[in-house]
Amino acid sequence: MFEIKQINVAYGESHVIHEVSLTVGANESVAIMGRNGMGKTTLLKSLIGLLPTLSGQILMDGQDLAGMPSYKRVKQGLAFVPQGRMVFPFLTVEQNILTGAEHSGHRTVPDYIYRFFPVLQEMKHRKGGNLSGGQQQMLAIARALISDPKVLILDEPTEGIQPSIIKELAQTLNLLRKERGFAIVVSEQVLSFALDLADRFLVIDRGRIVHAEARAELDQDRVRSFLTI
Template sequence: MFEVSQLNVAYSESHVIHDVSLVVGANDSVAVMGRNGMGKTTLLKSLIGLLPTRSGSIRLNGHELAGLPSYERVKQGLAFVPQGRMVFPLLTVEQNILTGAEHSGHRTVPDYLYHFFPVLQDMKYRKGGNLSGGQQQMLAIARALISDPKVLILDEPTEGLQPSIIKELAQTLNVLRAERGFAIVISEQVLSFALDLADRFLVIDRGRIVHDELRAGLDQEKVRSFLTV
């Protein structure tokens, strides 16, 4: 169980995240939707420890993570795929993946990662900077998954990707989630992708959660109204 309670985040004197709470069950997938500038990336960076929180609680299976550095949160079971992928351009695909293995004990890339992302095996000696956007996104996800996380956090993973790749990415993440047994927290603006992946939808507006609904009863038009300018 991943639990966030009354989380507040500020840049200097600017209060960005206001009393955000959410609960993600084991193997669940939660989408945080919203327009640009509403706080999605700030929220996710605060969960992984890249931004400090002013107050609130972040707990994974009963262990408090708030205040811990990012690497300690990774040890506890969080993994993060940042917006823009942020792969190491001069490292090979294989080297990129293994940079995420420090806390997992993996000395080589696990077979299941190459099974789900066969293009990475084909290109494992190619430099990360020479991959396409879609391939770099697969690489960033593989780098996060090698830590064997309990919760995979993805920030705007569809940014800059072709529609066919977006559809394939959702299918792959669903199968991985089922087979590897991790939960997903994802920030996203593309509703079709979120519908393919998420069990529950949260809408963030000006740093506050303003809508929370399960997929089964989702009012898609209401969610879309929060995504349009």
């Protein structure tokens, strides 16, 4: 189980995340929804250790990860796909994927990654910077998955991706989490993508969780009201 207990995060003197708590069960997918500037990226960066927390706990199976550097959090089972993907443009697809293998012991790309993302196998010798936005997102996800995570954290994964690819990406992630047995925490503004992927929805507004619903009871109009200016 992955738990966040009353974490607070600040940029300098600016307090951005206020007493946020949430629990993510095994194989569960949780969407964190909200407008730009409401704290989604800050929250996710604090979970993986790219930003320090002021206080609170980040628990993986009862072990507190707060205060650990990012690479140790990856070793404990977290994986992060950042906003904008951040692939290495001058490395090949295969080399990009293997940069994420430090803690998993993989020396070659596992077959299941190419099975779920066949385009990456077709382009494994192409440089990452020469891929389309959708292909780069698949590459960034593959690089995270090679660490064999318990929890995959995705920050705005639909940004800059063609609508035709978005639904396919949600379907692939659902199949992956079912087969590989990991949970997902995703920040997102595209409600249709979140509806295809998430079991539970949290809305963040000005650094606080202000609304939470399971997918089966979701009031889509209410969630949309938090996403519009």
